[in-house]
Amino acid sequence: MTDFSVRRARTSDVPKIVSLVEPLVSRRILLGKERVDLYGSVQEFRVAETSDGGLIGAGALHVMWEDLGEVRTLAVDDGWLGHGVGHALLEALEIEARELGLSRLFCLTFEVDFFSRHGFEDMGSETVDPELYAELVRSHDEGVAEFLDLARVKQNTLGNTRMLKHL
Numbered sequence: 001m002t003d004f005s006v007r008r009a010r011t012s013d014v015p016k017i018v019s020l021v022e023p024l025v026s027r028r029i030l031l032g033k034e035r036v037d038l039y040g041s042v043q044e045f046r047v048a049e050t051s052d053g054g055l056i057g058a059g060a061l062h063v064m065w066e067d068l069g070e071v072r073t074l075a076v077d078d079g080w081l082g083h084g085v086g087h088a089l090l091e092a093l094e095i096e097a098r099e100l101g102l103s104r105l106f107c108l109t110f111e112v113d114f115f116s117r118h119g120f121e122d123m124g125s126e127t128v129d130p131e132l133y134a135e136l137v138r139s140h141d142e143g144v145a146e147f148l149d150l151a152r153v154k155q156n157t158l159g160n161t162r163m164l165k166h167l
């Protein structure tokens with residue numbers, strides 16, 4: 001049951017990523033993404049697969065600013081929860097973040113214990129310095145709005161915790 005590996009996503013993984021995340025989107029645990037946006041961000045994704053090629057997990061790293069990135073769409077197949085797949089995916093995303101030169105990683109999640117164990121801390125009402133805020137607020141990206149805790153995304157953030165890790 002522990003035989004899996006993590007690799008970069010390919011375009012052919014996108015339908016399987018959709019199947020993996022769809023139930024979580026309907027339960028409002030993850031933010032829904034259109035297929036066209038998943039193809040457009042396929043380079044951001046890592047997937048976990050079994051030795052026979054089954055896709056059992058996925059996660060993405062989105063760059064928001066020079067030093068700042070966000071962990072997105074991290075999901076593990078129900079049958080594989082608690083076997084280190086989420087850990088392996090997050091580790092791969094963190095390695096990528098460091099390689100890109102990022103020093104802060106954001107996430108918005110209900111899985112506070114999982115992310116706390118990986119060094120993320122509750123941001124509370126912490127915001128960003130005014131200069132950076134002025135730049136980030138120009139973005140149309142939902143994740144950036146969630147990082148800034150903007151009113152228009154409050155319905156997405158309800159019940160979620162904004163967390164940050166210093167790499």
Ligand SMILES: CC(=O)SCCNC(=O)CCNC(=O)[C@H](O)C(C)(C)COP(=O)(O)OP(=O)(O)OC[C@H]1O[C@@H](n2cnc3c(N)ncnc32)[C@H](O)[C@@H]1OP(=O)(O)O
Nearest residue numbers: 071072073074075076081082083084085086087107109111
């Ligand atoms: C930014 C975002 O995307 S936020 C959204 C986060 N995702 C979600 O909320 C979607 C729903 N949740 C999930 O898909 C999963 O629960 C995840 C992604 C959060 C975690 O995935 P999992 O594969 O279960 O995580 P993982 O197995 O690494 O860790 C969970 C537990 O298994 C344990 N574990 C068992 N085997 C191992 C192993 N070999 N290596 C590491 N941990 C292991 C861990 O210790 C941990 O136990 P703990 O919770 O008591 O500390």
